[in-house]
Amino acid sequence: MGVLAELGEVAQAMTLSHVQLALSRQVQDRELEACALHDLGVLHNERGNLRGVQSLQQALRLFRAIGLVEGGAYTQLNLATALLLAGQVAAARAALQGALTLADRHGLGTVQTFALAQQGALEVPHDPARAEVLLRAALREQQLNADRPLWEAVEPLARLLLAQARPHEACLLVAAFTRAAQAQGFEVLAMQGHGLLAGLHDHLGQLQLALHHLQAHTTAFKQLRGEEHERRVQALEVTHRTALLRLQAEAEEARAAELTRLLQMDELTDLFNRRHLLTAGAELLRGQPGAVAVADLSSSLLIFRSTERSEYRKKYVAPGVETVRCSPEQSHHEGQRT
Structure with missing residues (x-):
């Protein structure tokens, strides 16, 4: 999902996250469900809409229920972003403080770095002195943890310094x-x-x-x-090739199924032939009694099930040979009389 989002394919990433969410619920994998909800929340944040709050809150409840502390900490970081987008500043502060508490308690250095950076950026317009302390603390944590360069702290701190001449x-x-x-x-x-x-x-x-x-x-x-x-x-080329290969595979499967049907069905009567008996007979009779009945239809009496076989009558039935049409019910009654 992250790769697609980085490529700007947020819509496709969201589609895959929804698929992941549905599958996780189908197989009742709560950790996978929590991760899918978290990813959906992050993608909503990137789109700037307000639906990230609900997804991230659901993810947080699941992470807490199954005891995954790190997942819960990262979820609170992203929940703070979603809450800020929704204008819920106090709730965002609470989420960041929750992430910091987990980071301190469980030694999650990267979580602490980003939580401090977000807290500092949040305080810039309200308490510049405290904001600078928090942002510099985030930069120190970034160096200690060898995290990536922290734009989230550098950019607001630079603008704060510029505002302070x-x-x-x-x-x-x-x-x-x-x-x-x-x-x-x-x-x-x-x-x-x-x-x-x-x-x-x-x-x-x-x-x-x-x-x-x-x-x-x-x-x-x-x-x-x-x-x-x-x-x-x-990515589009790969998608196109994948779709083409899938269509080719489906066509091959259809051809194979039709060939199997033709090999095991009598073309004239649409009944299973000897090859089908040799192929599937053992499986059909496994573990249960059974019998094989053989009928010779090559004599002068040919039975056709429908008028769709007229071309076969013209082709295979010699002049003067009597043909009889009968329904399955008629055949059943004839059998009872004999």
């Missing part, structure tokens, strides 16, 4: 972040860093540096868009 500190912070992102291969994060640096240097009147970072940002953006387009084309 500390642009040089902001430049140093973002420059270090951008170098780390480039060194670790996080192209998207590096692109974001260059974009923010362009704005900071422009604010300082350092136009040449601003232009340099703007060009780096634009180049990275074009490259990433091109790679994304190529990945989407490749």
Whole structure:
């Protein structure tokens, strides 16, 4: 799901998550169900709609019921985002505090990093001093846990420093972040860093540096868009080939089934033939008594079940040979009289 979401295929990722959810409920796998609900909530958050709250709350209840602490902690992080989208700031704070409590209690360093970053970003407009403390604590945790470069803390902290007339500190912070992102291969994060640096240097009147970072940002953006387009084309090609192979397999199965039917059915009477008896007879008679009846229909009396066999009568019945049509009921009564 995450790969599809990163490629921008959120709708397809949501479809697969719904399938996963249905299957998990069918097989009564509560952990898989909780993960599917969590993924749906995250995808709703990425779409910016309000349905993520319900999915994530359901996931949280399941994670708690089955005792998966880490799953519950990550769910509370994403639930906080969903609650903020819904304008429920107090509930979002409570969710973040719950995630922090679990992180402290169970040593979940990455959860603690992101919870501190989200708490700090949330406090920027209300309590800048506390926000800076929380954001710097998040950056320290990120370094201790060797997590990826933390844009979630760097971006709000840089803007906070700029608002406090500390642009040089902001430049140093973002420059270090951008170098780390480039060194670790996080192209998207590096692109974001260059974009923010362009704005900071422009604010300082350092136009040449601003232009340099703007060009780096634009180049990275074009490259990433091109790679994304190529990945989407490749994904579509794979989907097309998969669908084609599935259709071919279905056609082969249908042909095989028809061939099997033709090999085991008499073309004239639509009755099973000797080959069917040799193929399926042992299985039909296994564990139960049975008998085989053989009838010779090659004499002068031919019985046809319907008028659809007229072409066979013309082809196979010699002139002067009597043909009789009878229903199954008539055949039954004739058998009783004999």
